[in-house]
Structures are given as structure tokens and as C-alpha cells.
Amino acid sequence: MPTRPSLNLQTLLLIFRFVSANVSFQVTSRMRRIRTKFVSGMMDNEVSKVLYEDFLPQALAEGHYVAAPEPVVVGKGLDHIQAGLDAQRQGVSAKKVVVSL
Known part of the structure; x- marks a missing residue:
């Protein structure tokens, strides 16, 4: 399961670039009347643990879940x-x- 990266200058710059790119994308999309949705991946939380460690390996092995x-x-x-x-x-x-x- 992915762990959260430590918060340092490099991480803050990366966050700034992602946020500014997303804002730019949203503004451009709205100006062109394009509907968009933002999907956020799950990181180190209780839902991702249940999904990726408890449910998914067993469901794939038993054939209940198929890729x-x-x-x-x-x-x-x-x-x-x-x-x-x-x-x-x-x-x-x-x-x-x-x-x-």
C-alpha cells in the first residue's frame, strides 16, 4: 500500500504544479464549455487497506472479481x-x- 510522502520543499513544489495545472485545465475547459470531472486515487487510508489488502487479492484468487x-x-x-x-x-x-x- 502506498505511504504518504514526507512534506518537504520538493513535495510542496510538486503539489503547487499539480494544483496550478488543474486550475488552468478547469478554467480552459469552462471557457470552452467542456464538462470535466476530477478523480482522486486512494492513498493510505482505511478504505484503500480494506480494498487492496483484504478484498481484492482474495476476490481475484477466487474468481469473484475479474480484471x-x-x-x-x-x-x-x-x-x-x-x-x-x-x-x-x-x-x-x-x-x-x-x-x-
Whole structure:
């Protein structure tokens, strides 16, 4: 489970960049009349512990929870990145395009 980083100057600058980029994105989107939503990932809290440590490993092992959609593996290695991008550009429906590294 990810732990919270310590609060130092580098972390504060990173937070500032994320916040300013998000504000800029929101202003630009509203000016262009584009609706947006912000999704925040879970970090070190009781919900993420229950989900990632207690529920998910057991549910995946027992088949109660299935990772979906099925991946389309286009190759292995960095030399297949372009093939993955090409497959994505051609359009895929309800599939993950994957390049194994």
C-alpha cells in the first residue's frame, strides 16, 4: 500500500504544479464549455487497506472479481510501443492495448 510522502520543499513544489495545472485545465475547459470531472486515487487510508489488502487479492484468487476488459497484447519490449500506438489509433472497443516490458 502506498505511504504518504514526507512534506518537504520538493513535495510542496510538486503539489503547487499539480494544483496550478488543474486550475488552468478547469478554467480552459469552462471557457470552452467542456464538462470535466476530477478523480482522486486512494492513498493510505482505511478504505484503500480494506480494498487492496483484504478484498481484492482474495476476490481475484477466487474468481469473484475479474480484471476486465481483456487485454490485447501487441508485443513485448520497447520496440513494440509503436505497434501499440498504431493499434490504439486504429480504434479498439472495450479492450486494453498492452505492451509488456
